[in-house]
Amino acid sequence: MTDTSTLTRGGGNPSPSGRRRPGRPAKASGLPVWSIPYLLLVPGLLVIGALLLYPMVQVAIIAFQKVGLPQIRPVNTKPAEWVGVENFTQIFGNEIFWNALRNTVVFAVLAVSLTLVVGTAVGVLLNKLGKKMSTLVIVGIMFAWAVPPVAQGIIWKWLFDAEAGIINWALNLLPDWLSTLVFGRADWTGEPWLNDAWSIYMVLIITVVWASFPFIAVSVLAGLKGIPAELYEAARVDGASAWLTFRKITFPLLRPVFAVLTVLSIIWDFKVFSQLYVLMGGPSNREAYNLSMYSYAEAFRSPPKMGSGAAIALVLTVILLVVTAVYVRQLVKQEDMS
């Protein structure tokens, strides 16, 4: 998460420092100058290799094997059996997978758009606010962002509880005519929000947007601070409306910021797990699985089928890579055109 700020800001850094270097003599260590950057990269690469690349390669291998408990236990381990694409044909032939895929994609589209819209709106608002007020709001929304995923799930699960939840209580407080006009019903007692797949996802979207818009808002605010005030003054002189100013000045200038935020949001929202796990109380309602939940259920619920679990994880990873790649390409093209 903190990466983003360095990413956006760090874009211009390497070249000036690089320009200074060639004129200097070799260091006392005797190493050729060209090797130093690579040498400095080694520790980082090692850590990434051990903690990220190795497990990823393992997952890819397991996806083509039949792996259960006898294959992974430390004593009298059995060799894993190669099964080719059987794991994949099995999951593609299962209705649960297609349900989970639909849930994952629809959720990601809705959650990413809502997060970005709400986050940007709040960011623009923060820019308009005075210093004290803006600090107050930032601190306030940052609390939501700081809540750990499991706690987010618990908070919203309680709010939407069928019997003791404050949401049903509040809906019941509405005047009957209003409630009937808007929702077509007046009585909300015991409404089971966390039962059907669609309502679980509604609550999940609220939970995720609630917890992730503050980051967008603050990033957008940071971007806005960098836009020269003259541009806005010029717009005001020309009599542009607020919306037009946003479309013609703010949005184009913040495009790089939005690009990074969108990619990050897509990545985060595609793999939401903890909040969903808490909201539905473990993998219980299989119509409401997303791909992560399905992968978990296959790999770790008994009898553990780590092969098909890994296959699902691989499919999810490929989808994510494709979505991100297409999006980034699109962006690069647009940059070139403008």
Place this chain on the structure above:
Amino acid sequence: MRIAKITATTVTTAALALGLAACGGAEAPAEPSAAASGPKYSGKELTFWRLGDSNPAAQKYTDELVAAFEQQTGAKVKVEWIPWPQVNDKFTAAAAGGTGPDVTEIGNDQVPLWQSQEALAPITDIVAAGDQAEIPKNLLGLETIDGETYAVPWGGGSRAVLYRADWFKDLKIEIPKTWDELVAAAKKIQEKKGKDVDGFAFNGGSDANHLLGSLAWTGGGEYAVKEGDKWVGKLTDPGFKTGFEQYTALVTDGLSSKSRLSQNTTEIRTRFANNKVGMYLTASWDLPGIDEDSKGKLKGDKLAFFPLPAKDGGEAQSFLGGNDIAVWGTAKEMDAAKDFVKLASGKEWGVKYATDGGLLPVYPEALAKLSEDPAQAPFAAAFAKAKAFPADPNWTEANETKAVLQNAARQVIEGKATVDEALGKANTELENILNQS
């Protein structure tokens, strides 16, 4: 060093010889062999997993059993309690990490699964001799796989309806003799005790098939039957369908709230203790937990059991449940673990386990004695004709992980499929799961 080693070997050999002599000579092998193995385990430690909540009665029994074993063999026993809903996850982690217990309690329907994962050690020799030879062979159906036995039945459990006797008395409800009477009783409870009370709680969680099974078996249905070496699903048979409709009607008729479609017995029990449930299907092992959860308010004559009635009267079929005790496949102290299982499942401690824990003893004479006790008679009667789920390692996947029938019930309750559609699909899925290798 050398001398010490030789001495040790000699002593061990002598002890073994003595033990053998005792076995060959006397007619009561249990006593001397226990005595002979006494010093052998001093300084060793066994880990023993008990399943469920550590309520006072169960805790006391376990303490006494452990003390007896320690006194006999000198080995220390460390007891860990694992709540039922977490058992499969915990076993999975243990089998994967190689950090399992030495001895564990295990649900009898879980034995085929964990045997197939090679997590249990064969203990055929234990059930072949001594007290354990008296356990009826039909109780070893789930435990015996390819001629080897992997667990010893410890206590049997059939289920009956636990109800609020005080509410029944207040509202002048008679004990239901037919299913329709039960439905009427549940509705009356909801009418008087509030809409958020479940008259008869629907179980759609990890152990949902205990309730659904009872209803379906009573209707004359079966889950699946093995024909040759293949399982053939029977979910679409009229008998099963009748029971399934009864099951889903618990929610569609409003006896149980739609907001808790995935609650399991443990969750129902908590609600029962908080005055939110009138009746549910369970067994007497829930009583100590209810006492604790209700802070001592719900016990004694405020609650009682009656046998689940069949649709047209008479008693419903019950699930042949039961807890076993087994030696973990990677036990560090294999011999001590086996001796512990031998002691725990023997007549003295086996019968005590069952009677103290609200279960039915697996020893015929003790069971016969129990049928004379009016409080236990409903269970003993149900136990006599209880049925079991398909004995297949993949049953757990259909039962809990994929929750095939829970899902079918959900589809019907939410109006997304008719009973026939839902059961047709579930049947195919059940066959696929049971027949996978």
